[in-house]
Amino acid sequence: MVACLAASTVAARDYGQLGTTTPVIEPDLLAAIEARLLAAQASGKIAAMNKTLAARTEAKVKRPPPVEGLSPTTAVRSWTYDPTITVGSDISDHRGNLIIPKGRKVNPLDTVSLRQSLVFIDADDAAQLRWAIKSTTVLNAKLILTGGSPFTVMKAEQRRVFFDQGGKLVAKFGIRHTPAVVEQAGHVLKVTEVVPPRAAARREAAL
Template sequence: MNRLSLLLLSICVSINLSTINVYAENLGQIGKTYPIEEPNLIDHIKSQASRAVANGSWKKMQQKIIKQTEQKIDYPPVILASKTIESSVRYYDPSIKINQDIINPFDHTILAHKGEVVNPSDYMPFNNELIFIDGRDPEQVSYALMESKRSPFRTSIVLTAATKFRELLAQKKHVFYYDQNGKLVSQFGIKHVPTIIYQDNIQPRKLRIEEVKL
């Protein structure tokens, strides 16, 4: 850059700085001024709530939420509805791979090493029986209740679909569970219902998954 260019650049910078200084000048006070105040958020919420209670909209909102919640309970999303058309048996290996060392908190010894494959059945038997059914099918519901009484295990009836869930609980006077988000169906690879899962003596280190044709 030559001297002329540097000179022009210096002049431009000087002009810009002068302009900035001019605009930054205190022009004084024009008219009456007021302090800036923001409403307190908590007070605002209380005020809105009081107004909603007074005009009845609060009660309407409560009733709407209750109704929506009851609807979700009574008519949960269908996880699995395919009925078993042919009985079959397969086995599920519950072994898991340890992703980090498991250390005894008392003596700090390593109970399981990272990368090791552990089968829970080697340490604790699976004394439960899971009964998966479509809760909308009266035949499957009756089967599950009879199986629950007959089984030597502690049973849990798990629904993969349901209609009027609370009414079902009241009528049958029995505890039913729902497979939220289909986690169990996905984990065990269940394709049809009814399906029962328990531990037998044929392959004691695995879980028996039996699709039952009614």
């Protein structure tokens, strides 16, 4: 018992101040960030960064990155694409009435027709663009670019065009060459890679 008390007394002894002490000061992270932002704003760096970002965004919108992996069509190739899907879960109306049960196969072409063909072209290829403009109309086809500037085409031809961002459509249909045409054939879609007449004539002349 005496030994325990002695140990307790030693542990509680005040040895006094052994060295200089200073308060611990931690910088406010948010304040530091705010100070840097204010400095960048004052120097014009933020305005310059915003201007650069806006210019890059505008350029990408006016001329999206071309779809990779495509080349001009040199031989006609045709196949069919079945748009039928299998419903992954029950589909009900707003009242809870079952419309389509899970597992049922549904073909959109059974209820909705593809009234306009989809024409895929690389607008940077003058032959493809010329062929598409001359062989289609606004009423019977939608022009979908895989390369080139949609804004340039719309301004020059006074016709609305689209762009296959990221090549999602050509990948879905299995298109490897342009021009290519997708059109309805009964309950499936017929996909055809087309050789523009002038391109075909040049190839025959070379042979």
